Amino acid sequence: MPLGWLLARLAECRDTTAVIWQDEPCPYDRLAAQVRDWSPILTSNGVTAGTVTALVGHYSPGSISLLLALLQARAIVVPLSVDALPHRDEFFAVAGVEHEFAVDANDRWTHTRRGAPSRDDAPLYQQLRTAGHPGIVLFSSGSTGPNKAAVHDATRLLERFQVRRHRFCVLTFLLFDHIGGLNTLFYGLANGGTVVSTPNRTPDAVCGLIERHRVDLLPVSPTFLNLLLMSDAWRRHDLSSLKRITYGTEVMPLSTLHRLKEAFPGVILQQTYGLSETGILQTKSRDDGSVWMRVGGQGYETKVVDGVLWIRSSTAMLGYLNAASPFDKDGWMNTQDAVEVDGEYLHILGRRSDVINVGGQKVFPAEVESVLLQLSNVRDAAVYGEPNPIMGQVVATRVNLSQPEDEDAFRKRARRFCRERLAPHKMPVRIELTGADQFTARFKKTRGPASPDSEQEKG
Numbered sequence: 001m002p003l004g005w006l007l008a009r010l011a012e013c014r015d016t017t018a019v020i021w022q023d024e025p026c027p028y029d030r031l032a033a034q035v036r037d038w039s040p041i042l043t044s045n046g047v048t049a050g051t052v053t054a055l056v057g058h059y060s061p062g063s064i065s066l067l068l069a070l071l072q073a074r075a076i077v078v079p080l081s082v083d084a085l086p087h088r089d090e091f092f093a094v095a096g097v098e099h100e101f102a103v104d105a106n107d108r109w110t111h112t113r114r115g116a117p118s119r120d121d122a123p124l125y126q127q128l129r130t131a132g133h134p135g136i137v138l139f140s141s142g143s144t145g146p147n148k149a150a151v152h153d154a155t156r157l158l159e160r161f162q163v164r165r166h167r168f169c170v171l172t173f174l175l176f177d178h179i180g181g182l183n184t185l186f187y188g189l190a191n192g193g194t195v196v197s198t199p200n201r202t203p204d205a206v207c208g209l210i211e212r213h214r215v216d217l218l219p220v221s222p223t224f225l226n227l228l229l230m231s232d233a234w235r236r237h238d239l240s241s242l243k244r245i246t247y248g249t250e251v252m253p254l255s256t257l258h259r260l261k262e263a264f265p266g267v268i269l270q271q272t273y274g275l276s277e278t279g280i281l282q283t284k285s286r287d288d289g290s291v292w293m294r295v296g297g298q299g300y301e302t303k304v305v306d307g308v309l310w311i312r313s314s315t316a317m318l319g320y321l322n323a324a325s326p327f328d329k330d331g332w333m334n335t336q337d338a339v340e341v342d343g344e345y346l347h348i349l350g351r352r353s354d355v356i357n358v359g360g361q362k363v364f365p366a367e368v369e370s371v372l373l374q375l376s377n378v379r380d381a382a383v384y385g386e387p388n389p390i391m392g393q394v395v396a397t398r399v400n401l402s403q404p405e406d407e408d409a410f411r412k413r414a415r416r417f418c419r420e421r422l423a424p425h426k427m428p429v430r431i432e433l434t435g436a437d438q439f440t441a442r443f444k445k446t447r448g449p450a451s452p453d454s455e456q457e458k459g
Contacts, residue, residue, distance in 0.1 A: 038069030
């Protein structure tokens, strides 16, 4: 039984609340019963071991129980959040989806036989079928090229959760098809915690759930934390239950971290690190106000080569369906994340692809963004490189304002502010104002020149 140990944990907790969906609690015994109820439904619809099955849903009891039932049946699961539906046809074609289950906001489900042939030509799927293990296929966000389909051995991916750890009431902010979101879900269930679902991820909605359900663990992105602080939603709600805020998926601006520490003085602030390809690593921040962290833990090895982080992981994916393997012959993966090293601690500077080369000098966008976010009336900022015939690249930025302001006056004010805090080669040469959000559905910052209809696409 692939999930025998996890189903036993569910049985242990019985009437403890497992999931809160739309403010309604679902106890562990009901969730376990739903997992059992799915078995004949899967069989009658032709879903068997090795079948590639998509699951479109959120963190509702129906979606969660179906995910567990599919893994228990040794299926190969392709989870898809509602936010990723525009990519459904692309993802399904790459994954070779044979069956689709969709669970709606009312926890009602539908099944569609997609008619796609089984991916018998996919060696990664054959590995899973030969081993008799369930699989999970996760798609990248596609921020730096085509979406890649990472195939995980679910048995191996979930092994780390067998070690009992702290029990939390945790809010599932990261998406249903995100490695961090699944990590939150399995951690919560494996330790008898309560998983609080939030289909609405605005600052006020999130703070309202924390207040009503006494959430004590909040895993989010730095972009969301900046929006939370700027919105003042944290002042309008009772967030005294919070014990820990974890942040990852992108670089944390130091100025945002300092404001977060001031706003939540009694809360542990912990940076996390992980990739769709490697799983989520154990981390320990040097202190609550530091961007330095220790990375690793059992089953993970790290090394730094030429200023870039490499990882070897026992929970690594088997490979990509639609791209060459990123692992070398010894199992190491180049993360493409530039880092600084101080003893056993690392400071993630940013993706190498985001580095701006100004006349041979490197500029990391997060450093410039951190300064801009200290400027009054700035709600958000995204920094990127712009081609320049003399310097190669120069620094450019798009800025969201909290209140309307004359653009020329803001540029002068911003340049004066940055000149006092940044080296000349890090100074923004182009400064534009925008009303469009500068983050993805996963609340990761988007950088680069805006397309003419980017605001329409964001709507």
